[in-house]
Amino acid sequence: MSLTTEVPAGEAYAAGIPDTDEPYGLFEAWFAEAAAREPNDPNAMCLATCSPDGWPSARMVLLKGRDDRGFVFYTNEHSRKGGELLANPRAALCFHWKSMRRQIRIEGEVERVTAGESDAYFASRSRGSRISAVSSDQSRPLASRAEFERRVAETEARYPGEDVPRPPHWGGFRLLPRMVEFWQDMPYRMHDRLVFERAGEGWTTGRLFP
Numbered sequence: 001m002s003l004t005t006e007v008p009a010g011e012a013y014a015a016g017i018p019d020t021d022e023p024y025g026l027f028e029a030w031f032a033e034a035a036a037r038e039p040n041d042p043n044a045m046c047l048a049t050c051s052p053d054g055w056p057s058a059r060m061v062l063l064k065g066r067d068d069r070g071f072v073f074y075t076n077e078h079s080r081k082g083g084e085l086l087a088n089p090r091a092a093l094c095f096h097w098k099s100m101r102r103q104i105r106i107e108g109e110v111e112r113v114t115a116g117e118s119d120a121y122f123a124s125r126s127r128g129s130r131i132s133a134v135s136s137d138q139s140r141p142l143a144s145r146a147e148f149e150r151r152v153a154e155t156e157a158r159y160p161g162e163d164v165p166r167p168p169h170w171g172g173f174r175l176l177p178r179m180v181e182f183w184q185d186m187p188y189r190m191h192d193r194l195v196f197e198r199a200g201e202g203w204t205t206g207r208l209f210p
């Protein structure tokens, strides 16, 4: 069974989302199409977190890994999102691929990835991005751009070689989905929505009114 349909450029899909009994195959099919079509960052997703007293916040992050456990992104744990995730480890993700008129929403609990996973990902980043991560107190007030540039120069001087160690507060989170919803634009706003909810080791599935 094919999980995807060719996207007519700039038009809505004629056919709806195919029935399937688990979400990951369909996610991979849509993600592969997005990677082939989107002009940049097909892995960009909106991450929503919530403070323990109920204030939500949302920002974009990049998906850096996916397996049967969940969806992985990397950030600074001292940031606003990091603090919220550590205090209230529940989150939501939202992909929107404009050229394909598709959305995927994912919700679930969040856990830290292992230090080994974070080390491996950090080591794969460019030297400049590692220097930047070490130099940035992400989400803290910054007096001026010059202050950040001075910090970057100090970090470069401290680590002249390739080895730029991962800060202990910089690492990955994995969202373990308990809900995944696929949304596809259809003519006259008669969109198609296919939702999956975790049920033990498997999934229940159904459609929602658009």
Ligand SMILES: Cc1cc2nc3c(=O)[nH]c(=O)nc-3n(C[C@H](O)[C@H](O)[C@H](O)COP(=O)(O)O)c2cc1C
Pocket (backbone or CB within 6 Å): 041, 044, 057, 058, 059, 060, 061, 062, 063, 073, 074, 075, 076, 079, 080, 081, 082, 138, 139
């Ligand atoms: C397309 C895009 C991708 C981004 N990816 C990440 C990311 O993977 N990790 C990250 O920490 N910030 C990323 N950012 C920056 C965040 O959106 C945000 O500005 C920053 O993490 C601070 O968020 P916070 O104050 O809510 O913690 C990205 C921004 C954009 C626009």
Ligand SMILES: Cc1ncc(COP(=O)(O)O)c(C=O)c1O
Pocket (backbone or CB within 6 Å): 062, 074, 075, 125, 129
């Ligand atoms: C501050 C920050 N950290 C991490 C990332 C994750 O992406 P990468 O590891 O490719 O830099 C991004 C991406 O935009 C980012 O802006």
